[in-house]
Amino acid sequence: VTSVRDEPGLRSETIRRANLSSIVRELHANGPMSRSGLVRRTGLTRSAIRGLIGELVAGGLVAEGPAALLGTPGRPSPVVRPQPDGAVVLALDIEVDSLAAAFIGLGGHLLDHVRIDRPRGHSTLTAIVTDLVELVDTLNARSERATRALVGIGVAVAGVVRRADGLVSRAPNLGWTDQPLGDRLARALGDDVQIYVGNEADLGALAEARRGAAVGADHMLFITGEVGVGGGLIVDGRPFTGVAGYGGEVGHVAVNPDGLECSCGAIGCWETEVGAMRILRRAGRTAVRGRADIDALLADAAAGEPTALAALAETGRWVGIGLAGLVNVLNPRLVVFGGLFERIHPYIGPIVDAELDRRTLPAPRRLVRVVAGVLGAEAPLLGAAELAFEPVLADPALWLNRSDVDIVETAKIAVRRVVA
Amino acid sequence: VTSVRDEPGLRSETIRRANLSSIVRELHANGPMSRSGLVRRTGLTRSAIRGLIGELVAGGLVAEGPAALLGTPGRPSPVVRPQPDGAVVLALDIEVDSLAAAFIGLGGHLLDHVRIDRPRGHSTLTAIVTDLVELVDTLNARSERATRALVGIGVAVAGVVRRADGLVSRAPNLGWTDQPLGDRLARALGDDVQIYVGNEADLGALAEARRGAAVGADHMLFITGEVGVGGGLIVDGRPFTGVAGYGGEVGHVAVNPDGLECSCGAIGCWETEVGAMRILRRAGRTAVRGRADIDALLADAAAGEPTALAALAETGRWVGIGLAGLVNVLNPRLVVFGGLFERIHPYIGPIVDAELDRRTLPAPRRLVRVVAGVLGAEAPLLGAAELAFEPVLADPALWLNRSDVDIVETAKIAVRRVVA
Numbered sequence: 030v031t032s033v034r035d036e037p038g039l040r041s042e043t044i045r046r047a048n049l050s051s052i053v054r055e056l057h058a059n060g061p062m063s064r065s066g067l068v069r070r071t072g073l074t075r076s077a078i079r080g081l082i083g084e085l086v087a088g089g090l091v092a093e094g095p096a097a098l099l100g101t102p103g104r105p106s107p108v109v110r111p112q113p114d115g116a117v118v119l120a121l122d123i124e125v126d127s128l129a130a131a132f133i134g135l136g137g138h139l140l141d142h143v144r145i146d147r148p149r150g151h152s153t154l155t156a157i158v159t160d161l162v163e164l165v166d167t168l169n170a171r172s173e174r175a176t177r178a179l180v181g182i183g184v185a186v187a188g189v190v191r192r193a194d195g196l197v198s199r200a201p202n203l204g205w206t207d208q209p210l211g212d213r214l215a216r217a218l219g220d221d222v223q224i225y226v227g228n229e230a231d232l233g234a235l236a237e238a239r240r241g242a243a244v245g246a247d248h249m250l251f252i253t254g255e256v257g258v259g260g261g262l263i264v265d266g267r268p269f270t271g272v273a274g275y276g277g278e279v280g281h282v283a284v285n286p287d288g289l290e291c292s293c294g295a296i297g298c299w300e301t302e303v304g305a306m307r308i309l310r311r312a313g314r315t316a317v318r319g320r321a322d323i324d325a326l327l328a329d330a331a332a333g334e335p336t337a338l339a340a341l342a343e344t345g346r347w348v349g350i351g352l353a354g355l356v357n358v359l360n361p362r363l364v365v366f367g368g369l370f371e372r373i374h375p376y377i378g379p380i381v382d383a384e385l386d387r388r389t390l391p392a393p394r395r396l397v398r399v400v401a402g403v404l405g406a407e408a409p410l411l412g413a414a415e416l417a418f419e420p421v422l423a424d425p426a427l428w429l430n431r432s433d434v435d436i437v438e439t440a441k442i443a444v445r446r447v448v449a
Numbered sequence: 450v451t452s453v454r455d456e457p458g459l460r461s462e463t464i465r466r467a468n469l470s471s472i473v474r475e476l477h478a479n480g481p482m483s484r485s486g487l488v489r490r491t492g493l494t495r496s497a498i499r500g501l502i503g504e505l506v507a508g509g510l511v512a513e514g515p516a517a518l519l520g521t522p523g524r525p526s527p528v529v530r531p532q533p534d535g536a537v538v539l540a541l542d543i544e545v546d547s548l549a550a551a552f553i554g555l556g557g558h559l560l561d562h563v564r565i566d567r568p569r570g571h572s573t574l575t576a577i578v579t580d581l582v583e584l585v586d587t588l589n590a591r592s593e594r595a596t597r598a599l600v601g602i603g604v605a606v607a608g609v610v611r612r613a614d615g616l617v618s619r620a621p622n623l624g625w626t627d628q629p630l631g632d633r634l635a636r637a638l639g640d641d642v643q644i645y646v647g648n649e650a651d652l653g654a655l656a657e658a659r660r661g662a663a664v665g666a667d668h669m670l671f672i673t674g675e676v677g678v679g680g681g682l683i684v685d686g687r688p689f690t691g692v693a694g695y696g697g698e699v700g701h702v703a704v705n706p707d708g709l710e711c712s713c714g715a716i717g718c719w720e721t722e723v724g725a726m727r728i729l730r731r732a733g734r735t736a737v738r739g740r741a742d743i744d745a746l747l748a749d750a751a752a753g754e755p756t757a758l759a760a761l762a763e764t765g766r767w768v769g770i771g772l773a774g775l776v777n778v779l780n781p782r783l784v785v786f787g788g789l790f791e792r793i794h795p796y797i798g799p800i801v802d803a804e805l806d807r808r809t810l811p812a813p814r815r816l817v818r819v820v821a822g823v824l825g826a827e828a829p830l831l832g833a834a835e836l837a838f839e840p841v842l843a844d845p846a847l848w849l850n851r852s853d854v855d856i857v858e859t860a861k862i863a864v865r866r867v868v869a
Contacts, residue, residue, distance in 0.1 A: 277778065355778070357701040
């Protein structure tokens with residue numbers, strides 16, 4: 030139940046803030062747009078748009094440029110652009126075999142970016158946090174500018190995350206159980222700026238929905254993974270993560286009661302049939318070099334090597350078995366394959382489609398398409414940025430009213446270093 | 450992206466309607482409430498509440514009664530009640546072995562209700578629609594009053610439903626494929642009043658969430674069925690049914706690749722392991738009398754008959770296997786068992802819990818509880834009523850402004866009969 034307080038002052042203030050939010054969301058998602066485009070997309074009047082844009086320009090979140098020449102009759106409309114420097118987020122990504130950091134500006138502008146490999150295997154939380162702070166320093170050394178208007182920090186991690194405080198309940202490939210990632214990053218990077226932690230699959234889904242293969246799809250299921258398999262669901266443009274952020278663990282749906290034991294302790298989970306280790310074993314290979322093993326397998330498949338092709342085909346069949354059930358339960362419009370599945374999609378696509386034909390109910394089957402993602406390994410990082418932008422998009426007015434002093438204060442965050 | 454037009458007149462009109470909606474939702478869901486209770490629950494001021502209640506009283510949707518004596522100090526606050534006669538819906542339920550119709554008033558008041566058994570097995574759409582119209586006539590003959598302010602018709606059906614137009618894509622136990630239930634009911638009952646068709650499991654979920662075992666649970670998964678198995682998901686109090694209403698088909702998640710062929714054509718779907726037919730077969734019985742066979746099995750189990758108990762225990766194990774995956778994907782706070790599962794819950798509850806302990810990831814496992822529903826066989830019918838109330842709850846102002854002539858016109862609906 031949502032209500033708006035029935036007091037004239039609060040009333041118009043609430044609407045003003047909602048309208049600012051509509052405009053900033055529109056520009057952040059879709060890029061530069063004419064004033065008349067904004068009128069059309071937001072339903073606001075021309076005069077209202079003019080006033081609100083004025084506020085956003087003064088607050089540094091957007092800029093107005095020369096009139097667009099669009100070949101349409103009438104007075105050309107000025108073009109409004111999101112200002113990448115006006116609101117910047119720090120995005121971090123903790124994968125099983127790499128770490129990344131990036132500054133990303135309003136509009137999804139990648140201002141600076143660094144990714145380093147790390148050996149697969151267990152790492153302490155302290156070691157990972159130390160490495161991440163070093164990456165942030167690297168970025169800061171390269172650019173003063175990017176930290177000027179830091180509005181939030183978003184973190185993607187290959188684990189089960191409690192959204193409320195960024196506790197990582199379980200990340201078997203990092204060897205973590207109940208690790209307070211959110212709190213430790215706040216201690217290391219400062220708590221002037223809010224830190225948002227999410228599961229990498231959930232955030233990959235968000236990125237593909239906002240800026241990738243699923244733009245415009247109202248209801249999308251993202252399937253990703255390497256060793257483990259995860260899923261992210263977007264409904265009406267918003268992430269669906271369950272009651273505490275733990276949802277989307279599609280890798281742990283039982284598909285084979287006579288199958289292998291899973292890292293979670295159960296038997297025959299989907300990831301025991303479709304994860305990287307099983308694919309390599311099907312092709313008679315032992316995994317030693319992490320992602321490079323799959324690269325080698327894919328190179329062999331491209332050269333027509335039969336055991337590689339057979340291993341991928343059998344994997345495609347199991348991908349289809351698990352996916353059919355998920356489509357029956359979730360009725361998505363689009364399934365996007367990320368990570369490992371994005372890479373093997375050319376080999377398994379038709380096999381997955383055939384399994385879906387056989388195993389999905391006709392009505393949801395007719396509606397759904399399965400495609401490869403387009404953001405590759407950076408999807409979780411880009412999704413972490415979107416998570417951190419959310420407060421600015423939801424209520425830009427809060428950021429317009431920050432004094433210069435506040436902005437200087439928050440700028441300190443990225444140069445402070447108190448690794449515990 | 451939601452915007453409110455920036456014109457003062459429209460602006461306050463929009464807010465007035467949203468506030469009326471908050472009040473009517475509150476009263477419909479929670480029953481009579483003092484004015485001060487409404488102030489507390491809606492966040493509206495006392496004077497705003499007074500004005501809005503005045504409108505709702507004049508429009509016949511609510512009534513005000515004498516002040517409540519709540520033992521709290523200060524002036525007692527008048528009590529506001531939803532008016533059951535002020536907005537009435539017709540609810541219909543098409544189950545595999547019975548049909549039901551009811552008039553239900555605002556606040557969830559069951560005004561009149563009739564259910565008849567029908568033999569299991571295939572039926573034409575025409576036969577079912579004819580029977581339903583007869584049930585409506587029975588209700589009308591008993592009561593003139595109930596149809597006075599008919600605001601909508603809600604229909605629950607044991608099949609896969611396209612929400613947009615009530616097409617039943619698939620209802621194997623009725624023998625239906627692509628049957629236009631919504632259109633045919635509109636022709637039979639008149640199209641003055643909107644008809645909303647939903648899947649029985651989705652609607653059972655809605656009823657348990659609004660008025661049953663899951664009141665107050667923000668995120669609930671409902672598992673129900675007899676021969677087939679279905680699911681309904683409620684997220685933030687609202688049904689989640691996928692992009693076209695086809696979601697929640699949890700019965701068709703593959704759990705056993707070496708299992709039985711399913712009515713959907715796939716192998717080893719969950720319902721082949723946990724549906725009524727399999728339970729009876731496990732106990733060495735042949736199903737001939739529909740629901741009565743399960744009743745007999747439960748009577749034997751209550752008497753300690755070993756094959757009945759063993760069949761239920763093995764079924765509980767498979768319920769747990771499938772449910773563990775769903776909990777990992779959906780991270781619900783509460784799982785509610787309806788239909789068959791509500792009835793067998795006393796026998797399988799501990800076994801399901803033990804399987805969840807073994808197979809669910811620790812974080813979502815700690816959060817979730819599994820309980821039996823409380824609405825029994827009427828859950829889908831009550832949910833169909835909630836579906837039909839939705840437009841009145843979302844925008845009561847539209848119903849306040851209807852002239853008396855409109856109301857008389859819509860009253861004709863239930864006595865018109867044009868069965869095709």
